[in-house]
Amino acid sequence: MSSEREPLISSVEDETVQRDSRTLRNRALVWSVLVVVVIFVAVVALVDPSFVSDIGLSGKLPRDPKLAAQRVLDIAPVIDGHIDLPIVARFGWRNNVTDIPLDSQMPMHVDIPRLREGKVGGFFWSVFVSCANPEDEGTDFLKATWRVRDTLEQIDVAKGLISKYPDDFAYAVSTSGIKSAIRDHKIASILGVEGAHQLGNSIAVLRQYYELGVRYVTLTHSCHNAFADSCGMLIPSAPRHYGLSPLGFRLVEEMNRLGMLVDLSHTSDMTATQALLHSKAPVIWSHSSARAIHDVARNVPDEVLSLVGFGDGQRDAVVMVNFNGPFVAADGEADIEAVADHVEHIAKVAGVKHVGIGSDYDGIQVTPKGLEDVSKYPALIAELYQRGWSKQDLAGLTGGNFLRVFEGAEKVAKELQAAGTLPKYDIYDKREDLPIYREL
Ligand SMILES: *[C@@H]1O[C@H](CO)[C@@H](O)[C@H](O)[C@H]1NC(C)=O
Numbered sequence: 083m084s085s086e087r088e089p090l091i092s093s094v095e096d097e098t099v100q101r102d103s104r105t106l107r108n109r110a111l112v113w114s115v116l117v118v119v120v121i122f123v124a125v126v127a128l129v130d131p132s133f134v135s136d137i138g139l140s141g142k143l144p145r146d147p148k149l150a151a152q153r154v155l156d157i158a159p160v161i162d163g164h165i166d167l168p169i170v171a172r173f174g175w176r177n178n179v180t181d182i183p184l185d186s187q188m189p190m191h192v193d194i195p196r197l198r199e200g201k202v203g204g205f206f207w208s209v210f211v212s213c214a215n216p217e218d219e220g221t222d223f224l225k226a227t228w229r230v231r232d233t234l235e236q237i238d239v240a241k242g243l244i245s246k247y248p249d250d251f252a253y254a255v256s257t258s259g260i261k262s263a264i265r266d267h268k269i270a271s272i273l274g275v276e277g278a279h280q281l282g283n284s285i286a287v288l289r290q291y292y293e294l295g296v297r298y299v300t301l302t303h304s305c306h307n308a309f310a311d312s313c314g315m316l317i318p319s320a321p322r323h324y325g326l327s328p329l330g331f332r333l334v335e336e337m338n339r340l341g342m343l344v345d346l347s348h349t350s351d352m353t354a355t356q357a358l359l360h361s362k363a364p365v366i367w368s369h370s371s372a373r374a375i376h377d378v379a380r381n382v383p384d385e386v387l388s389l390v391g392f393g394d395g396q397r398d399a400v401v402m403v404n405f406n407g408p409f410v411a412a413d414g415e416a417d418i419e420a421v422a423d424h425v426e427h428i429a430k431v432a433g434v435k436h437v438g439i440g441s442d443y444d445g446i447q448v449t450p451k452g453l454e455d456v457s458k459y460p461a462l463i464a465e466l467y468q469r470g471w472s473k474q475d476l477a478g479l480t481g482g483n484f485l486r487v488f489e490g491a492e493k494v495a496k497e498l499q500a501a502g503t504l505p506k507y508d509i510y511d512k513r514e515d516l517p518i519y520r521e522l
């Protein structure tokens with residue numbers, strides 16, 4: 083009875099109570115939806131940090147180019163395709179890792195304070211050693227030199243320096259490693275071998291470099307090798323193989339199977355064209371600019387750029403622009419604007435999703451005005467922002483395009499391995515140290 087009567091007595095009060103409880107229920111609903119959304123975003127962000135960058139990319143950039151550049155780089159820090167710090171360690175400190183003060187002012191273009199100022203999220207440490215003297219090596223590259231030893235020493239010094247500064251560097255061998263380094267506010271540190279002359283003519287050495295963590299091999303430096311022709315430096319070298327040698331094709335296939343990026347910087351136009359068309363995986367130019375902007379052999383010509391893309395007969399790739407003064411412009415004319423011209427030309431011919439940054443810092447003598455060292459990347463981003471580049475396109479340039487290409491190569495390797503593709507055991511045909519004992 084009382085339950086029937088009470089509502090009648092307190093009808094007015096009851097209505098307020100009901101209204102209040104409805105409001106409360108609505109509020110609770112709104113809050114729980116919000117909590118679920120926040121948890122969802124946090125979980126997705128943990129699984130895939132690029133999701134956060136995508137969210138970050140939706141807001142509007144400040145009008146001031148300097149502020150805008152900082153905003154872009156906070157979301158999408160620079161991943162530089164080519165930095166020669168290990169060669170500075172070799173010739174400046176005889177590779178004494180203990181002695182090398184990366185946390186204070188270094189003599190060339192790279193140290194930790196300037197990397198931080200430049201908003202660098204990762205870079206390839208080039209474990210470069212120079213081409214041998216042609217006379218030392220012989221015309222068929224067969225005489226023993228110390229290139230493989232020296233490469234191992236450069237891998238060693240790079241790894242030593244990376245682990246000497248664990249708060250700043252994070253050794254990485256994959257796109258997920260690079261992303262998690264960036265998420266942890268560290269500088270992802272990946273290794274690249276700058277020339278197949280460092281392979282001792284051997285695909286087995288390639289496999290072992292992969293095991294040691296190397297994730298790209300440039301097919302040549304400025305010398306031809308058993309696998310491929312180089313472009314030379316400023317003026318083209320006379321060809322030897324007319325592109326890739328038969329062993330060079332096998333090398334590209336093995337790189338695809340391993341997930342070792344094929345780097346076409348330093349290669350001749352014929353090498354680049356053949357490798358790009360032969361590779362099943364996306365390829366990179368770790369540090370090359372545009373020949374149409376400045377006509378030197380080391381820059382990529384439009385005929386090759388037009389093979390880059392997502393269309394039929396094209397290959398996904400990223401051309402990471404080199405800052406070396408003599409590649410950027412005529413004597414004394416290299417500056418931020420000239421570098422931006424290279425970026426825009428590659429974006430125009432190959433597509434905006436196919437351009438990146440590969441400064442070559444620590445490996446060059448002349449830097450552009452305004453891009454003197456690794457602290458200056460934001461100035462380039464600001465310049466491009468002023469020219470009307472969108473946040474998305476800038477984030478692709480700084481690192482997104484490279485990550486897509488590397489992910490593509492990882493995927494191809496996974497597929498080839500899943501399909502049971504066998505390793506390549508081809509031996510350089512000029513070698514005489516491995517005779518065939520048919521009687522065995
Ligand atoms: C390497 O550098 C450390 C620190 O300066 C020094 O104590 C050590 O003697 C050096 N080692 C060599 C072999 O020079």
Ligand SMILES: [Zn+2]
Nearest residue numbers: 276348369445
């Ligand atoms: Zn180089």
